[in-house]
Amino acid sequence: MLSLMLLISTISWGQTKLWLKWESSDSSYRQNWKEFPNELEREQELDSILADFFSKGYLSAYWDFSTQRIDSLSARLNLGAKFILKEIGKGNLPEELVVEYGLPESGFMAWNQWSKTILRELENKGYPFASLKLDSLMREGEIIYASTNLDPGPLIxxxxxxxxxxxxxxxxxxxxxxxxxxxxxxxxxxxxxxxxxxxxxxxxxxxxxxxxxxxxxxxxxxxxxxxRNVNVMDGVIGLLPNENEPGKVLVTGQLDLELYHLGGKGRNIAVHWQRMNKETQSLNLSARESFLFNSPLHISLAFNLLKQDSTFLNRYFGIDFDYQISNKSTIQFFTKRQASDLISTVAYQDVEELPDLADFRWNVYGIGVDYNGLDRLFSPRKGIWLQAEFAAGNKRIIQNTGIPEEAYQNIDLNTPQLVATIQLEKHLYIKKSWGMWFRGSSGFVRNKSLFINDLFRLGGLKTIRGFNENFFYAKNYGYLNMEQRLFFGEDSYLMIFTDVGFLKNPILEKEDDFPVSFGAGINLETGNGVFRFIYGLGKSNLQPLSFSYSKIHFGYLARF
CATH class of the missing domain: 3.10.20.310 (membrane protein fhac)
Structure with a gap:
């Protein structure tokens, strides 16, 4: 029983909070009771207070501990005389430091600030153990004259x-x-x-x-x-109305496999496959090598293939060099060769004018910038992210033997083509359980002879929700994604969304399109992965607002 009482007493003693109160010989300087978790922090507070008064010229100040108990300390600071640092000589300070920073003005406060600047400069030039102090002191009453004494220490x-x-x-x-x-x-x-x-x-x-x-x-x-667990395996299943067989459901799919930091060298590989409908599929392959030949350049290779039903086949191969100009910013230079070929020309055997599709080759050169100011890489709550690209190149139209030669008579087969895109993302953290997310995206493509297979493809989970994947074609586009998020975990939240956009497609539609969509969903963290479920409704020139056109997307993002 006695041992138990001693143990309880010891635990209680270890949990005792410490207190400090002090006053000085000058009644304007004092502090009432302040709490500290341990003895070390209380002693550091006393040293800090004394150092502060030294910097004010009270060189003879000292503590007089008048009352000390188990958990409290009442102290008196005897200030003594206040000295004035009148003049500081060069001493052994190197001439280059004098030229760059000059000599400190009179006063201990000025000396302290100046000496910190000098020491910071030295520790960034190989002298982390440098010390700087006053030397050759001369006193006239409370007036002090001194010179500098620099000990640079060893060069590191x-x-x-x-x-x-x-x-x-x-x-x-x-x-x-x-x-x-x-x-x-x-x-x-x-x-x-x-x-x-x-x-x-x-x-x-x-x-x-x-x-x-x-x-x-x-x-x-x-x-x-x-x-980190950064490798990604993401599978998404979409249930869509089958337009070819009314009353039945078309199952679409998507697979994202991303492997990062292979071999511990910043080497990445990614595979993205997507099936939008029965005959349309896309494949994206990419690889990245960091610090090419130990240079500050990174190189990325990419291959993309898009089969659009029985209409056309797009593919490109690209090379990207990027250089990190700051902790948050990257500049990119890239080139790619894009090829597009018609799959079937049966419908164009008797045309007199070139149809909305054509075979072409496009060699592209471009520049891009990336700024990541998010508070964290995964599940950010605050900050912005910006990405912009501009590319230009010569497009060469290839004459297809399945299309009459006269259809190419009035067409310039070699023309310059420009493309630009920009995307800005903003996260707002209103409260612990409430956040907002906004993303604005815009782009344009310019050429004298634009075809359907030149245009941007938009719509779906990653652009304008409430529509099929790649539902829209656009020459110019702009859209805004908005979400209200109710967090109930690190990466878990309920959300409602609204997407609004502007699309211009002069090839297929005479009127501009202003799609709008809304819906709700859940993002649920499950161990090493995230489960997503999103339900959306959309309205555009090509799709009425109806529950029969609603879109359901669900999938599991696994990190390992």
Whole structure:
């Protein structure tokens, strides 16, 4: 029984909160009772207060602990005389620092601020252990004259990056990502920037604070990483009315497989397949290699194939080089070759004018920018994301032997073609359980001879909901997605949505289209995946507002 009482007493003692109250010889400086979780933080508070008064010129200030109990401390700060730092000489300060920063103005506050600036400059140029103090002090009453005394300490250079923790990330990849130069001068700023860059990586997260290991005038940054579950397998099933067989349902499908950071080198591979209706399918393949030949450039290869029922077949092969200009911004340069061929020309054997479809080849060169200011990579709650691209190239129309030659007589077979797109996404976090999401997207394509297989394809889960996938063709487009989200988990929420858009398709429709859709859904986090269910209704020139045209999309996004 006695042992139990002693144990309870010990636990209660360990949980006791500590208090501090102090006053000074100047009644204008005082503080009432303040709570601290432990003795160390209370001592740090006392040291901080004393240092603050030193910086104000009270060089002889000291603590007098008048009353001290088990959980409380009442102290008195004896200030003493207030000294004035009148003049500071150059001392042994290097001339280049004097030229760049000058000498500090009179006063201890000015000296403290100036010395911090100098030390920050030195620690970013290889001298992290530099110290700066006042020397050769002369006193005339309460007036002090002094000169600077700089001890730069040893010159430190960067050594290789070290990677620890539960990660497959290679040290060479991390060296390139952080841009810490082996053999370069140590820089505290570079170390801090590197930590910020790593905290934004989609492949891993920092499992604990980074550290520095100093030895023989070298510094090795140590980063503790933990891999994220970023690989994606996403399957979506759509139930749509079968327009060819009324009363029956057409099952469509989509598969997204994305593998990231293969081999710990930032190497990615993605496969996207989609079946929009019975005869229409698309396939997208892409691969990315980071830090090509240890340069700051990244290269991506992409192949896309679109079979539009029995009408045409589009395919392109693209190469993309991108360079990260800041922690949040990337600039891209790309080129691609696009080819489009008619699948069947039976309906065009007797035409006198070129139909709305044609065979062509288009060589494209473009530039893009990407800005990611979201608060986190997955399930963001705040911030913006911007992506924009502009591309231009020469389009060459190929004469199809299945179409009469006279249909090409008045057509310019070689013409320049321009394409531009922009997308802006905004997340708002109103309350803990309430957020809003907006996305605006716009684009245009310009050419003297536009065909249906030149146009943008829109509609479906990732663009304008409430319509079939790739339901719309557009020369110019703009749409806005809006969602109200009610969160009940990290990546779980109920949502209602509204999409509004503007579409211009002068080839198939004389009037501009203004599609509108609305609906509701759920995003449910389930362990290593996310289940999605969305129900939507849409209205446009081509689709009436009716429950018989409603769209249901559900699928499971698995991360591993």
């Amino acid at each position: 250079r960067w050594d290789t990056v070290q990677v620890l923790g539960s990660t497959k990330t290679k040290a060479k990849y991390l060296q390139n990502l952080t841009r810490i130069p082996v053999g370069g001068f140590f820089s505290q700023e570079e170390f801090e920037n590197a930590s910020q860059v790593l905290s934004r990586s989609p492949y891993f997260e920092l499992s604990q604070s980074p550290e520095l290991a100093f030895r023989t005038q070298k510094a090795s940054p140590i980063f503790y990483l933990r891999d």
